[in-house]
Amino acid sequence: MELLEFCQKLPKIELHAHLNGSLSPETLTVLNTPIEDIKTYQLLTKLDCIEDQLNLAFTLFKIAHNATNMIESTYLATKHVIEEFHKDNVIYLELRTTPRAEPQMTKRDYVNTIIKAIREQNLITVKLLLSINRGHCLKESEETLNLILEMHELYPDIIKGVDLSGNPNVGIFSEAMFIKARKSGLKITLHCAEVLNNEEVKQMLEFKPDRIGHGTFIHPTYGGSTENWKLCSDLRIPLECCLTSNVLCNTVQSYKEHHMCEWVENNLPFNINTDDKGVFSTTLTKEYFYAAHHLNLSKESLYNCSCIAIDSSFASEEEKLKLKTYLKEWKDKHL
Numbered sequence: 227m228e229l230l231e232f233c234q235k236l237p238k239i240e241l242h243a244h245l246n247g248s249l250s251p252e253t254l255t256v257l258n259t260p261i262e263d264i265k266t267y268q269l270l271t272k273l274d275c276i277e278d279q280l281n282l283a284f285t286l287f288k289i290a291h292n293a294t295n296m297i298e299s300t301y302l303a304t305k306h307v308i309e310e311f312h313k314d315n316v317i318y319l320e321l322r323t324t325p326r327a328e329p330q331m332t333k334r335d336y337v338n339t340i341i342k343a344i345r346e347q348n349l350i351t352v353k354l355l356l357s358i359n360r361g362h363c364l365k366e367s368e369e370t371l372n373l374i375l376e377m378h379e380l381y382p383d384i385i386k387g388v389d390l391s392g393n394p395n396v397g398i399f400s401e402a403m404f405i406k407a408r409k410s411g412l413k414i415t416l417h418c419a420e421v422l423n424n425e426e427v428k429q430m431l432e433f434k435p436d437r438i439g440h441g442t443f444i445h446p447t448y449g450g451s452t453e454n455w456k457l458c459s460d461l462r463i464p465l466e467c468c469l470t471s472n473v474l475c476n477t478v479q480s481y482k483e484h485h486m487c488e489w490v491e492n493n494l495p496f497n498i499n500t501d502d503k504g505v506f507s508t509t510l511t512k513e514y515f516y517a518a519h520h521l522n523l524s525k526e527s528l529y530n531c532s533c534i535a536i537d538s539s540f541a542s543e544e545e546k547l548k549l550k551t552y553l554k555e556w557k558d559k560h561l
């Protein structure tokens with residue numbers, strides 16, 4: 227089987243996908259987004275290295291947010307995103323999103339609508355992680371956290387974790403909130419070292435999150451401190467890798483120079499993800515293909531990557547076992 231076909235057919239696990247960054251042009255069209263906005267939304271794929279690409283990415287999310295500013299459109303968007311991951315042979319999806327209030331929709335409406343869309347589909351196993359935006363003020367973040375804790379009590383089988391995301395050049399990591407979330411039984415994943423900030427990375431690693439997103443500037447080759455890299459590798463915290471996102475945001479120079487190679491070389495746990503498949507015009511199949519092609523991963527390693535992602539997921543032990551059995555059966559037929 228050719229590599230690309232293999233990557234397509236391999237049952238995959240997606241652990242780092244932002245709902246509003248995952249809207250494809252087709253989904254935006256269904257949501258009546260003006261064509262000019264759709265073109266702008268995909269601007270990053272057309273740019274040659276400009277300095278501020280990471281900050282630009284964050285301005286583009288506004289287009290998706292305009293498209294999902296009502297209950298009906300949020301429902302449709304969630305449904306479409308799940309269907310597209312399913313078509314890409316993703317068998318387990320952790321979707322993350324920031325609870326958002328709009329004139330015609332409260333944060334609670336927003337979260338309830340996404341949960342409704344998840345429960346009404348039976349294509350794949352979908353869990354929800356709720357994000358706290360690091361750019362929001364403490365008062366707003368605490369209000370969001372209280373809503374998350376309430377909703378988690380109602381839907382413990384769907385809401386599995388809390389994420390810290392948002393523009394990494396803005397705001398801070400407020401540990402107290404994540405301690406509170408963890409005490410309520412939620413798993414924690416933090417966007418960590420997306421930009422160079424050794425002080426913050428140290429704070430985050432000492433908190434021992436269940437996973438970290440991106441992790442670009444942790445290894446000393448990329449400007450990280452030796453102390454942070456030692457902490458990170460000793461703790462073996464699984465890394466959520468998003469190759470195309472990092473290349474297009476210009477935080478890594480190329481696929482070949484992606485910091486994931488440090489995790490591969492040191493046999494540390496990592497998983498491969500899309501981040502924002504709409505904004506970055508990618509699919510999980512493509513991300514597996516790029517990893518194999520540019521970082522010399524064999525088909526066997528890609529298969530193992532899917533297996534390790536199951537271990538690092540926030541699914542229940544029973545769900546993990548089911549997913550692993552499914553993957554093993556697939557391997558016996560195809561590898």
Ligand code: 6MZ
Pocket residue numbers: 244245246247283287322323324357359391392393394417420471475501502
């Ligand atoms: C940090 C990111 C991100 O939450 O409205 N987001 N945060 N780094 C990234 N890498 C490029 N990509 C997306 O989805 C969009 C939101 O997710 C976060 C940003 O806060 C963005 O506004 P939701 O579904």
